[in-house]
Amino acid sequence: MVELEGTKLSEKEIETLPGVIYYKPFTRYKFTAGYAVSVFLEGLKRGKIVGSICRRCGRVYVPPRSYCEYCLKPTDEFIELPDRGEISTAVISYISAKRGRLEKPEFVGVIRLETPGYREGSYEFAGLFHKICGITEEDVKTGKAIGMKVKARWRPPEERAGSILDIECFEPIGGGED
Amino acid sequence: MTTKPRVAVIGMGYSGFQPTTPHASFREMMFEAALKAYSIAGIDDPRSQVDAFISCQEDYWDGIAIADEFAPEPIGGVLRPTFTVSGDGLQGVAQGVMLLKTGYFDVITVESHAKPSDIVDLGKIYEMALDPIYVRPTAPKTAVPHYIAALDAVAYMDSRESGEEDFAEVAAKNRNNGLTNPLASYAANVSIDEILESEHVAYPLTMYDISQPVDAALVAVLASDTAVDRLGAWDRAVWIDGIGYNTETYIPERHVYGTMPSIRRSALTAYGEAGITNPLSQLDFAEVDDRYSFMELLSLEEALLGEDSIELLRRGDTYPEGKFPVNASGGSLATGAPFEATGLMRLYYAYMKLLSMQEGRGLVVSWRGPPTYTSAAAVLSYYGGGEE
Numbered sequence: 001m002v003e004l005e006g007t008k009l010s011e012k013e014i015e016t017l018p019g020v021i022y023y024k025p026f027t028r029y030k031f032t033a034g035y036a037v038s039v040f041l042e043g044l045k046r047g048k049i050v051g052s053i054c055r056r057c058g059r060v061y062v063p064p065r066s067y068c069e070y071c072l073k074p075t076d077e078f079i080e081l082p083d084r085g086e087i088s089t090a091v092i093s094y095i096s097a098k099r100g101r102l103e104k105p106e107f108v109g110v111i112r113l114e115t116p117g118y119r120e121g122s123y124e125f126a127g128l129f130h131k132i133c134g135i136t137e138e139d140v141k142t143g144k145a146i147g148m149k150v151k152a153r154w155r156p157p158e159e160r161a162g163s164i165l166d167i168e169c170f171e172p173i174g175g176g177e178d
Numbered sequence: 179m180t181t182k183p184r185v186a187v188i189g190m191g192y193s194g195f196q197p198t199t200p201h202a203s204f205r206e207m208m209f210e211a212a213l214k215a216y217s218i219a220g221i222d223d224p225r226s227q228v229d230a231f232i233s234c235q236e237d238y239w240d241g242i243a244i245a246d247e248f249a250p251e252p253i254g255g256v257l258r259p260t261f262t263v264s265g266d267g268l269q270g271v272a273q274g275v276m277l278l279k280t281g282y283f284d285v286i287t288v289e290s291h292a293k294p295s296d297i298v299d300l301g302k303i304y305e306m307a308l309d310p311i312y313v314r315p316t317a318p319k320t321a322v323p324h325y326i327a328a329l330d331a332v333a334y335m336d337s338r339e340s341g342e343e344d345f346a347e348v349a350a351k352n353r354n355n356g357l358t359n360p361l362a363s364y365a366a367n368v369s370i371d372e373i374l375e376s377e378h379v380a381y382p383l384t385m386y387d388i389s390q391p392v393d394a395a396l397v398a399v400l401a402s403d404t405a406v407d408r409l410g411a412w413d414r415a416v417w418i419d420g421i422g423y424n425t426e427t428y429i430p431e432r433h434v435y436g437t438m439p440s441i442r443r444s445a446l447t448a449y450g451e452a453g454i455t456n457p458l459s460q461l462d463f464a465e466v467d468d469r470y471s472f473m474e475l476l477s478l479e480e481a482l483l484g485e486d487s488i489e490l491l492r493r494g495d496t497y498p499e500g501k502f503p504v505n506a507s508g509g510s511l512a513t514g515a516p517f518e519a520t521g522l523m524r525l526y527y528a529y530m531k532l533l534s535m536q537e538g539r540g541l542v543v544s545w546r547g548p549p550t551y552t553s554a555a556a557v558l559s560y561y562g563g564g565e566e
Contacts, residue, residue, distance in 0.1 A: 021311050028298035029241040034203025067209045069251035072216075072224055 036066040039078055044166040047154055049081045049113065051126050060115055062126035081126060083152035084173065085113035088127055090145045092137055107132040107140070111150060111170050130164075134171035149173045182279045183402035186415035187271075187558070189219025190526050194394040195361040195513060198295040204240065207395035208252035208291050215397035216254075220409045221285070224254035228399070229283040231255035234263045234270035234290035234518045238303045241296060253289050253397060266290070267396060268521030268544040268554035269423045274400045284405040288398045292517035294391035307549050313430060320380075324388055324470075326430065326548040328380035331472045333436030335382065340475070342382045344488050346373035348471040349386040351491075352505050355498060356512020364390050365512040387471040392514025396522035398529075416532045419539070419557040420454070422447025426551035433551055440553035441467075441480035441543055448541075449482075452557035457541065458484050461557070463502060463531060465524040466543035468509035477543045478504065481555060506531070520544055521554055532560035 015022055033041060036052060040063040043050035052064030052075040059068055061075065068075050090109030096102050113126045132145075133153065139145040150170040160166040191214025193199075193207040202210070212224070221227045233249035242248060246262040249255065263270040267290035274286040297303060301321040308314045308323075318325050335341060347370050356365025366386070373386040406415045422444035427433060445457075454460050466477035474496075478487035483502070490496050496504035507513065507527035510520060521544030528540045539559040546552040 023310050023314070025302070025306060026299065027238070027241070027302045027306075029296050030298055031241065031296055032200055032203050032293065034206045035201060036206070037203065066206050067252065069256045070225070072209075072212070072254040 034066070036061075036064040036075070036078075040064050041162040041164075043080070044164065045160045045162040047083075047157065047160070047166075049083050049128070049152070050078050051081050051113075052076075052078050060126040062113060062128050079115075082114045082116065083154070083167075085111045085128075085150060085170075087132065087135075087145050087148045087150055087170075088112040090132055090135065090140050092140050105137065107135055109145070109170075130167060131169035132171070133169035183281055183404060184417060185275045185278045186401055186403070186406050186411070186417045187398050187525070187529050188401045188406060188409065188411040188415050189215045189217070189221070189399040190522075190529050191215030191218065191397045192361070192394060192523075192526060194392070194516070195363060196393055197363055197390070197514070199293065199393040200295075204291050204293045204296070204395065205248065205252045207293070207393070208289055208397070211291075211395040211397040212253040212287070212289065215287070215399050218414060219399040219401070220411055220414075221399060224287065225258070228254060228285045228287050229259065230274075230277060231258060231260040231287045232263060232270045232274055232289065233260070234265055234267045234288070234522075236264055236518060238306065239292060239294075239297070239517050249289070253287055255287070265423075265552060266518050266521040266544050266546050266554055267398075267523075268421075268525060268542065268556060269552075271398060271400065271418070271521070271525065271556065272421045272423050272554060274398075275418055275421050278400060278402045281402075284402045284408075286400045288400060288522070289395070290516075290519035290522045291395035292391070292519045293393045294517065295393050300391070304549070309428070309430075322388075323548045324380040324383060327388075327470045327473070328383050329430075330433075330435050330438070330476070331382055331387075331470065334472050334476055337436045338486075338488060340488050342374060343370065344475065344491060345382065345387050345471040346370045346384075347491055348468065348474045349373050349384075349511055351497060352468055352471070352474070352509040352511040353386065354508075355506055356508025359508045359512065362508040362512035363392060364514055365508055383470060383472075386511075389469045389510035389515040392516050394514070394516035394519050394523065396516075396519050396526055398522060398525060414533065415560075416529050417559045417561075419559050420448035420451030421554070421556040422451075423554035424552070428549075428551070430549065436476075438473075438476055438480050438545060438551070438553060440551050441477055441545060441555060442482070444553050444555035445481040445541070445543065448555045448557045452559075454557060457482050458502060460539065461502075461541050462535070462538040463506065463528075464504050464541040464543065465507065465509070465528045465531075466504060466541070467520075467524070467545040467553070468505055468511050469515050469520070469545065469547045471511065473545060474505060474509065477545065481541060481543055483541070515547060518546070520547070525556070525558075528558050532558060535560060535562075537562045
């Protein structure tokens with residue numbers, strides 16, 4: 001490491017320099033999930049993934065929407081989907097919120113959920129963004145992860161709160177590396 | 179030189195107007211408002227019939243950074259030209275009017291929404307609207323910076339022969355006006371004396387003088403005269419004869435208290451475009467800002483509606499049955515103030531009022547509320563369902 005010339009200031013000295021005003025925002029919200037997403041969250045608590053479908057264009061929304069953004073009409077009904085599908089795309093994130101390097105990288109991606117009863121091509125797949133566990137950096141880098149069959153790893157029923165985190169992650173069917 | 183298209187509002191829709199709306203997300207409220215507006219406008223397929231979409235909002239109100247990205251989908255704007263205006267809905271209407279005047283657009287959607295019931299620490303949001311270096315540290319730690327409006331109210335009283343009883347009369351008028359408006363959650367059968375006897379929130383304002391936040395989403399569909407013709411929308415076309423908007427300064431000590439020059443400038447722009455030279459005789463009614471009771475009086479004066487708005491009030495002219503009704507809807511005092519959607523709310527009432535008239539002209543004035551010095555004004559007219 002090269003030692004630079006000059007006077008090094010401590011964090012505290014920087015904070016007290018005239019011309020620098022520190023301010024910590026403090027705001028709290030209680031977001032209204034709304035009609036359709038509330039049905040989704042209640043479903044998660046029961047260990048079910050609920051979506052909604054627009055019969056006009058065939059799009060399946062997960063989490064469900066009360067309207068179809070492409071047809072701009074109310075969606076037609078809620079549908080229950082299996083808690084499994086395949087990885088549509090996945091990424092490895094190496095950086096923490098404080099810009100440090102993570103010891104163990106995070107895997108996140110989009111899961112293309114199975115939509116039984118609907119012919120391939122007759123509907124738009126239902127994608128869900130979530131954490132992925134049990135896959136390796138190599139799986140992502142080689143493209144092996146794409147198309148990999150995965151299943152939701154649920155929290156125990158007594159720990160579920162009606163939250164997207166009631167699903168811990170999606171993991172390869174048949175188990176993978178942890 | 180080709181003639182610029184004329185622009186009309188051909189449909190408006192709303193959702194909410196309640197202090198809390200736990201049944202719907204803000205996106206679902208936007209969708210409901212949009213469907214209603216398209217239905218009135220006669221737009222069967224907004225995905226193809228609307229040329230551009232404008233959403234008016236602020237990230238902190240929504241609690242979502244870069245909330246622009248959430249704007250398109252509930253109003254039909256996915257993969258369509260959409261942009262946001264970080265300001266009042268009436269400012270968004272002005273943007274829409276300008277787009278339509280270019281001749282490259284025929285139909286534009288303008289949306290604005292507010293869900294204050296989602297915000298736990300409203301005061302902290304307002305605090306972040308203040309200058310962080312030399313205003314935040316000294317500002318009173320209140321839920322809503324009513325003291326900023328009160329500074330104007332005190333200066334207004336001082337510069338006119340006006341007193342709390344005038345403010346109380348506006349508050350009583352509008353709260354009672356709201357009793358006939360099903361959307362007025364804060365309407366009240368309250369007398370001037372009751373208001374004068376109530377405690378101050380920030381002198382000289384009592385709780386009756388101050389509008390409350392309300393959840394609402396509003397959508398307006400704007401159309402060029404060509405589109406009005408094509409859609410057969412003459413019967414529901416309220417023409418925007420003129421519209422203006424501007425911002426004064428963010429520096430509170432530079433504001434001339436007891437005045438609102440941004441309203442004056444906006445109104446002058448709107449009058450210039452509309453050919454209005456004597457507003458009080460050429461207009462039939464007004465829906466003006468009344469987030470605070472005194473703001474109704476100040477809005478009227480700044481919009482040059484007579485030299486003395488207090489005299490208009492005292493004579494009874496601004497009552498619903500008076501010569502020049504002002505905020506017959508109950509205004510924000512009776513219906514609440516849905517943040518950036520407040521201007522579209524004023525527009526909605528003016529639109530509905532004009533449709534109910536055989537022929538008429540009205541003024542809409544919107545102020546963004548504290549701690550802003552931003553305003554917009556529009557002159558609207560209706561010709562009874564036929565071409566002018």
